[in-house]
Amino acid sequence: MAHHSYEEAKKLVYKGLILLAIITLIEVIVSLFGKGHLGWHEAFYLTWVRYIVGFVIIVLSLYKAYYIVFEFMHMGSETKSLSRTVLLPMLLLIWAIIAFMYEGNYWNNSRSYILEQNMETSERVVPDLPQEGPKEETHHMEESH
Amino acid sequence: MATDTTISEKMNDTAEMKADWSGGKPPMKASYGKLMMWYFLLSDAFTFSGFLIAYGALRMSVPTWPVPDFVFQSFPGGFTGMPLIFVTVMSFVLIVSSVTMVRAVQEGKRENKRGVVFWLLMTAIGGIAFLSCQAYEWNTLIAHENMTVFENPFGSHTVDGVYINDDGSEGETFRAGDSYLVHKTHGDWHFRKFRITSGENAGEMAYETLGPQAFGALFYCITGFHGFHVFSGVVFLIIIAVNAASGLYVKRRNGYEMVEKIGLYWHFVDLVWVFVFLVFYLL
Numbered sequence: 001m002a003h004h005s006y007e008e009a010k011k012l013v014y015k016g017l018i019l020l021a022i023i024t025l026i027e028v029i030v031s032l033f034g035k036g037h038l039g040w041h042e043a044f045y046l047t048w049v050r051y052i053v054g055f056v057i058i059v060l061s062l063y064k065a066y067y068i069v070f071e072f073m074h075m076g077s078e079t080k081s082l083s084r085t086v087l088l089p090m091l092l093l094i095w096a097i098i099a100f101m102y103e104g105n106y107w108n109n110s111r112s113y114i115l116e117q118n119m120e121t122s123e124r125v126v127p128d129l130p131q132e133g134p135k136e137e138t139h140h141m142e143e144s145h
Numbered sequence: 146m147a148t149d150t151t152i153s154e155k156m157n158d159t160a161e162m163k164a165d166w167s168g169g170k171p172p173m174k175a176s177y178g179k180l181m182m183w184y185f186l187l188s189d190a191f192t193f194s195g196f197l198i199a200y201g202a203l204r205m206s207v208p209t210w211p212v213p214d215f216v217f218q219s220f221p222g223g224f225t226g227m228p229l230i231f232v233t234v235m236s237f238v239l240i241v242s243s244v245t246m247v248r249a250v251q252e253g254k255r256e257n258k259r260g261v262v263f264w265l266l267m268t269a270i271g272g273i274a275f276l277s278c279q280a281y282e283w284n285t286l287i288a289h290e291n292m293t294v295f296e297n298p299f300g301s302h303t304v305d306g307v308y309i310n311d312d313g314s315e316g317e318t319f320r321a322g323d324s325y326l327v328h329k330t331h332g333d334w335h336f337r338k339f340r341i342t343s344g345e346n347a348g349e350m351a352y353e354t355l356g357p358q359a360f361g362a363l364f365y366c367i368t369g370f371h372g373f374h375v376f377s378g379v380v381f382l383i384i385i386a387v388n389a390a391s392g393l394y395v396k397r398r399n400g401y402e403m404v405e406k407i408g409l410y411w412h413f414v415d416l417v418w419v420f421v422f423l424v425f426y427l428l
Contacts, residue, residue: 009251017244021237024422028233031427035214037228045322054428061423065416072247072412082173086183093194100198104205112208 016071020064027060176399182406186413189374193417196367197424203359211299211356213426215324219285232426235278236418242271243415250408253401258389261404265386268411272379279372283365291329292361298327298334300356305343309350318342327353364425371421374414381407 004012029038034053036044043049070076075083165172173180204210214228221231245267252260286292292299301324308316319325321343328335336352385407388394394401 006251006255010248013244013247013251016247017240020240020243024233024236024240027423027427028229032214032229035212035228037214045320057423057427061419061427064419068243068412068416068419072243072415073409078175079173082175082180082183085173086187089187090190093191093198096194096198097201100202101205104202107202107206108208111206 012071016067020067023060023064027057030056030060176402178402178406179409182409186409189413190417193367193370193420196363196370197420200363200367200424203357203363207357207359209301209303209322209357211297211301211360212322212324213428215326216286216299217282217426219289221281229426231278231282232422235275235282236422238271238275238278239415239418242268242275243412245271246408246411250401250405253389253394253404256395256400258392258395261394261401262386262390265382265389265404269379269382269386272375272382272411275375276372276379279368279375283368286364290326292364294362294365295358297356297358297360298329299360300325300327300354304341304346306339306341306351309338309340315340325353327355367421368425371414371417374417378407378411378414381410 030053032038033040034043034049036042075086165174171177171180175183217232218228219225219231220227245264249261249264249268252264290298302319302321305318305320307318310316319339325337327337334355336354338350338352341347341349341351385403389401389404394403
């Protein structure tokens with residue numbers, strides 16, 4: 001900030017406003033497209049569309065976050081030691097996100113496994129079918145995506 | 146010779162760094178107050194990350210999740226079927242209030258009292274506008290769509306099917322992944338009946354069920370916590386605007402640094418909204 005004159009700094013701020021507004025608008029349009037609202041209705045049911053759209057939106061959001069921290073909060077003009085002590089701990093979150101998403105997926109598999117087990121036991125309990133052998137069912141636990 | 150210079154440069158750097166930490170002046174060239182604001186924001190960022198990661202993990206842990214475009218599609222004035230439009234407006238409100246905050250900090254650097262007060266009040270108005278939007282959103286969900294912390298009427302189908310009307314005729318069809326809202330009539334949930342047309346159970350009859358229970362609790366907790374940040378931000382903005390107007394900061398040695406500190410906090414609130422917006426509404 002210090003190396004810009006007041007007029008320049010003022011201009012930069014309104015440029016930032018327009019930039020953030022446009023990025024937000026692009027995000028919303030991409031998201032709506034991925035949900036099948038903008039013409040291509042089939043997009044909502046396609047997993048690969050969801051992945052691409054999700055990736056684009058996450059990258060744009062991270063850019064917005066970078067812009068707010070470095071332009072609006074002036075992280076760039078702080079000393080290196082200060083910006084490192086604030087930003088480096090955030091890297092821990094990368095592992096937190098990976099680990100918890102993996103864990104959530106595991107819970108999902110456990111839930112569907114228990115559901116299947118319960119259905120099988122309740123079917124075995126039916127008194128009319130004692131002579132039938134144990135049901136041989138393949139477990140479709142892993143979802144294709 | 147070349148190595149000698151690099152070594153001596155390195156030693157100079159180390160000497161400078163040592164001088165920075167030798168006492169008598171702030172080693173990170175930031176005042177105590179600003180430094181602590183940064184670390185408070187870091188810890189707050191971890192709190193919000195914890196919430197949003199919990200949302201992600203719980204979302205992954207169930208086979209279906211309400212589609213945000215279906216949940217958030219109302220607009221003031223009784224409009225519906227406008228997915229994400231209203232939350233986009235909310236995002237714009239917060240971005241604009243962030244920009245007015247930057248203007249307040251700039252005026253503070255020039256020691257322009259009137260400018261500081263004006264832009265701080267603009268920012269506070271932006272915050273209040275955002276909170277009003279959130280109040281509308283919550284009111285729609287609580288009063289009209291009956292979502293509570295414990296019950297979530299927004300569900301998604303896991304199979305294709307066709308609705309069966311009360312008189313036994315077939316109604317509209319739907320596909321796996323499509324969302325529905327269970328309505329309440331006279332205090333009771335009204336689950337619609339449908340015939341499954343895909344998968345192992347094709348041909349069987351089934352009823353709608355309530356959606357993933359965690360959705361309501363996560364939504365109210367996380368957006369509520371963010372809204373509480375906005376609310377306390379507005380209170381602080383007004384206090385600092387009053388202080389600035391009374392000429393308190395003119396007398397201070399560090400001038401309008403309070404404005405910079407509340408500015409950091411306010412930008413952080415906007416920053417968190419970027420991720421709440423991403424996780425709740427866009428993905």
